[in-house]
Amino acid sequence: MTIANFDGIDAPKRLQTPEEKNLAEKGGFLQVEDVDLRELCELVGTPAYVYSSTAIVDAYRSFEDAFGRNRIAICFAVKANSNLSILSLLRSLGSGMDIVSGGELARALSAGVPGERIVFSGVGKTAAEIRQALDARIHQFNVESAAELQLIAALAAERKVRAPVSLRVNPDVDALTHAKISTGRKGDKFGIAMEDVARLYADAAADARLDPVGLAVHIGSQITELSPYQSAYSRLRGLVGELRAAGLPIRRLDLGGGLGISYGGNTSAPSLAAYADIVCRTVGDLGLELTIEPGRRIVGEAGVLVTEVLTVKHGEDADIVIIDAGMNDLARPALYGAVHPVSLLVGRPGLKRPCRIFGPVCESADFFGCYADLPPLMQGDRLVLHAAGAYGASMASNYNTRPLAPEVLVKGDSYAVVRRRQSIADMLVLEKDAGWFAASGRRKGDALSGIVSR
Structure with missing residues (x-):
């Protein structure tokens, strides 16, 4: 057994099954x-x-194999595993990154991922994070609300750039997964209601500070039934038709991630070939750039x-x-x-x-x-x-x-x-004594109770 320096990680030999790849x-x-x-x-x-590393490489390539000649961009969901070496390995395979925070953006950039291969998702982007992403010239923001759209526009004007935005749609589809990782139902905090998308997209198209590039959807995590994807992507297709009928430009669809894995028991991982078939049948003929955001299924x-x-x-x-x-x-x-x-x-x-x-x-x-x-x-x-x-x-x-x-x-x-x-x-080392305890002359416990009593 050798202790290695993984500054550059070559693609290991591909194995046949998850067990062979891993353990x-x-x-x-x-x-x-x-x-x-x-x-x-x-x-x-x-x-x-x-x-x-072999298992990670093989899982990533399984997505490429599933889609074959139907080209699709793969952006790894950094929240699943944000270790810099794993991000670097995936970057070396051609993966982009799906991020949900400024910290994850810093990690992706540190791993050598260029800004144009980074998608910024997430329901609570701060002004500082948006500025950071604008400076990095990221691929797109997946926008969750009208308020976020206005904030991005204002910050883009401040930076004198045009921000690429994609509206994240809430398709009101139950992903049939755990309630705490379902994100596409009406009432969930994520995404924009279907009935509001066309209006907000038209607003973005009329705003010189914004570059509306498309639509996004993500309905949950650890999804083992494929029918929710069929429903969500079909509704996304309908919205594309609505936008085009209104003369609005659209060139990208971000289809999210969430494909589950097997944790033993009666749960089995869904077929990537069957998933790819759903993508191709629902939105594959629209002439749009397609992106998927797998995380758990890769690592x-x-x-x-x-x-x-x-x-x-x-x-x-x-x-x-x-x-x-x-x-x-x-x-x-x-x-x-x-x-x-x-x-x-x-x-x-x-x-x-x-x-x-x-x-x-x-x-x-x-x-x-x-x-x-x-x-x-x-x-x-x-x-x-x-x-x-x-x-x-x-x-x-x-x-x-x-x-x-x-x-x-x-x-x-x-x-x-x-x-x-x-x-x-x-x-x-991150913490520091408040400093007033020793100066007060009281014992530390007395000092705290004195502050509380005031």
């Missing part, structure tokens, strides 16, 4: 590509995120979270297992009730023992799920949480003053720590 069992233990996870844990500790199955068992409390029907990864490291189970498949890093024969796996965070919500297919777990066992490459590290926090876990990128038999483990000192 394999050899000799009774698990490895990512050709890197032994047992050795890696000894070097970087737990918890730790480990990603397969989700490429990553695992490795963790260690801290304690086991034996119960009558199931054991309570506490691991060193918590809801601050992987928030999805606490937020959405998501259950990630779990396996032992080093296999052990024997009867299975039901268990409930919890993290160490001081919250009852720090719960990863009930598992019946594991042998009796013991202190010191290392576990692998599968399909953790999306919305894992990018959603992590310092709750309970817990340092962020490291991220490791693997290529063949080499690996690179692409984000080191955060230290407590790293966290504390």
Whole structure:
């Protein structure tokens, strides 16, 4: 195993299946590509995120293969995994970026992505972020409201530029996914109501500060049924006809992302070929530039979270297992009730023992799920949480003053720590004593109660 410097990442050899691309069992233990996870844990500790560059490359290329000669721009949804090395890898493959904040814009630019390959989505863009994006000459703003459209126009005039804008449509389509990640229903905070789009688009076309380039839609995340896409894109097609009938210029459609992956159980990932067929049948013949924004589907199955068992409390029907990864490291189970498949890093024969796996965070919500297919777990066992490459590290926090876990990128038999483990000192350096406590002559606790009493 070699420690590598991933300044430039060549496209690894393509493999055949998600399991082959990501995680394999050899000799009774698990490895990512050709890197032994047992050795890696000894070097970087737990918890730790480990990603397969081969799996990321192959997932990206699967979108290209699905659309074939029907050209479509792919803009990776940075919020799924914003690690600079992963963004750089995707940039090297030709990917653009879909961002939702000024911070994500800075990350995309730092990864070498040119502004003209960046789409700025998101419902709450600030004036500072819009200025930042105008200066970067981004591809387009996906605009969520009339107020945002007016703000962009004013800031474009300030910068003496013409801002490219696409109106994000709320098609009132239920994505048939978790309520907390549905974004295209009437009443959701995202997008512009169908009945208001033509009027706002005409306003933008009449404004010399704006360049209305098209329409956008994004109906949710972890979508496993394709029929909502059919409905949303068909409604988008109708709007294109309405705009053209009014003599309004339109040259682009941003179709969003949200394609789901398999987290085990009864859920299977939808076919990319079937998705591409829906795109081609609904909007493929309109003569417009098409963009899609996959995130989870590219990185989700490429990553695992490795963790260690801290304690086991034996119960009558199931054991309570506490691991060193918590809801601050992987928030999805606490937020959405998501259950990630779990396996032992080093296999052990024997009867299975039901268990409930919890993290160490001081919250009852720090719960990863009930598992019946594991042998009796013991202190010191290392576990692998599968399909953790999306919305894992990018959603992590310092709750309970817990340092962020490291991220490791693997290529063949080499690996690179692409984000080191955060230290407590790293966290504390951002904070400063208010300064008045020592000057007051009171003890610190007394000083605070004195301020409150006033």
